[in-house]
Amino acid sequence: MNKLEINESLFLTMYEEFKIQRAGKLRYKKYYDGEHDILTNYTMSEDQSNMKLVFNFPKKFVTSLTGYSLGQPINYISKIGDEEVVKLIDKHFGYWEKAHNQKLSKNADIFGEAYEINYINKQGEFHSMVTTPLDMYVLTDGTPENNVIVGIHNFTKRFEKVEYLDVYVGNEILHYSIIEGKLIYISKDEHIFDTVPINICQANDESECVYKDIITLVNVYNIINSDLSNEISDHRNSMLKIMKANIEEEDLKRMKKLGVILVPDGANVDWLIKNINDDFVQNMINNIEQKIYDLMDMVNFNEQWASNTSNVALKNKLLALSHRCTLKEAMMEKTLLRRVRNFFKFIKVKENIQYDYRDLKVKFTRDLPFDLVGLADAISKLENIVSQHTLLTLLPFVENADYEMEKFNKEKELNRIALDDKGDGNA
Incomplete structure (x- = not known):
């Protein structure tokens, strides 16, 4: 090769x-x-x-x-x-x-x-x-x-x-x-x-x-959605029906621009609509x-x-x-x-x-x-089965389980020291 x-x-x-x-x-x-x-x-x-x-x-x-x-x-x-x-x-x-x-x-x-x-x-x-x-x-x-x-x-x-x-x-x-x-x-x-x-x-x-x-x-x-929007906007699938009147093409363009139609007496103008x-x-x-x-x-x-x-x-x-x-x-x-x-x-x-x-x-x-109550219940039941580190990884809001454990242990130590000091003071 x-x-x-x-x-x-x-x-x-x-x-x-x-x-x-x-x-x-x-x-x-x-x-x-x-x-x-x-x-x-x-x-x-x-x-x-x-x-x-x-x-x-x-x-x-x-x-x-x-x-x-x-x-x-x-x-x-x-x-x-x-x-x-x-x-x-x-x-x-x-x-x-x-x-x-x-x-x-x-x-x-x-x-x-x-x-x-x-x-x-x-x-x-x-x-x-x-x-x-x-x-x-x-x-x-x-x-x-x-x-x-x-x-x-x-x-x-x-x-x-x-x-x-x-x-x-x-x-x-x-x-x-x-x-x-x-x-x-x-x-x-x-x-x-x-x-x-x-x-x-x-x-x-x-x-x-x-x-x-x-x-x-x-x-x-x-x-499909564009067609429907345009249909609603300007009757895309409709035609204007004019009876008993002769309208020139140029007149139609002018009438469309002005929004007004002039027809003789007895004439009929309405929409011929395609039903959707x-x-x-x-x-x-x-x-x-x-x-x-x-x-x-x-x-x-x-x-x-x-x-x-x-x-x-x-x-x-x-x-x-x-x-x-x-x-x-x-x-x-x-x-x-x-x-x-x-x-x-x-x-x-x-x-x-x-x-x-x-x-x-x-x-x-x-x-x-996440269901925090359900998670807490599951974690409490697993407490003596798996490590605390593993349990912490189950909590979505804990980004770093190691850092969380470190903070938790520090807090426990501070609380223990505070209780010891309080006990010494009472003595």
């Missing part, structure tokens, strides 16, 4: 593939931004209302998926009980990771996959940035680990017309400008990571946009809307719900969405552990301390309404 030659010829080939990829993925970004097909290909009617309604289900669903899985911070748990490494990760990640993860997940849902570049910022801190198929193209080794062997990042600088290309290969970043389709070498930098510091975050196994399957349904939904079956139309709209929600495994919270809907009943309604998010979180976990692996390389260089990312697992907390 011939070894892949990594050179400028390969970089240019990747750049050409990147442009094809970007053109294909751009449609999904437009749909997320509300730029749906109806805005450009709606059938227009002369001299009648032509309102175009856009129902942005893609943005609604991506926002819901992101908030449901990542509305609460992610917790790292040491499988070997090393709480110091968990505190280290929290110290370095805690101030930026939540918003970063949400942005990464959102873009993965839009494009099918997104990327993060790990780097050391000007303050000497480990950090990450999010990129998408609109500005990055990666070449992987084809193994189950899907390791990136070459990555190109395409960008422009503000107030400049020059196009730039950063190429990540090995432990180097090669900087180029692109002029008339040719690479012009500028410089190179080295990084501390022994592999390309680009992690892929997939939305699913197929790396496909999560709302790809509902785009045609959304198009129909937009058109309201029930049929409403059933059609409801059916399409339900199909959209079903294909996305979403629950329509705009529907009328019983005021006494229990937490268990709510979770049952969200079962399909939970299954979707479980698969999504499995993909996300791989990305997070790759990030931690690169972070541990940074710690090894900076502090000469060795950690193994495989000793960690990731815990996601779904952002759902």
